[in-house]
Amino acid sequence: MFDEIVDQGVVKFSTFVQWFTFAGGWTFFLLQFFFLAIDRFFYVVTEYWLAEWSEAYDEGVTVVGYSLPSQGEDQGPWMIVYCVLLGISTAAVMVRTEWAILGGCRASSRIFRQMLEGVTKARMCFFESNPVGRLISRFTYDTENLDIKLTQQMSVVMIATSWFVASTTVMISIMPLMLLILVPVGFMYYKLQLYYRRTSVDLQRRDNTTRAPVSSR
Secondary structure, rough: OOOOOOOOOOHHHHHHHHHHHOOHHHHHHHHHHHHHHHHHHHHHHHHHHHHHHHHOOOOOOEEEEEEOOOOOHHHHHHHHHHHHHHHHHHHHHHHHHHHHHHHHHHHHHHHHHHHHHHHHOOOOOHHHHHHHHHHHHHHHHHHHHHHHHHHHHHHHHHHHHHHHHHHHHHHHHOOOOHHHHHHHHHHHHHHHHHHHHHHHHHHHHHHOOOHHHHHHH
């Protein structure tokens, strides 16, 4: 019986590339990027529209060459555009969420099929050197993480990245001097998250490897 091989350190970039490959490759990545861009774009446009609407307190304003009434007059044009922006933004959120879930389902399904095929086609010496509890843990707990937790986390990562890029772009476009603050803050955050990720990932690996003896009983 051999000890289980456990990786160390943070998750490698190649692991994320492999997940995206199983999720659909460049087609999945580009469409997800497109849906996220639409979501963030209309979110920023909606916020801009509300800011212009609040500016029209005493007198009308001009937005993109169109004259709009003040708040004391008919609010129909404001409401129509606002409802259209909300509708498009909501639809974009639903589409990018559903597309991320479908990609996660494809990735987990392909990974599970590869694992199942590898085990069923393995030689007898493989089963003699790997306890049953280890195999049960991989086909139960790890499969559950692939189906649910990993899909959710990858979706959150993509959404949070789009939020970060959109908010940073807006801040720098309005106040270019913010770049002088964001660079050192971003570097400090990167160093801190590396410390957390090393310990968190290793603890999760320890938890997974210690489940095998329990599952074999």
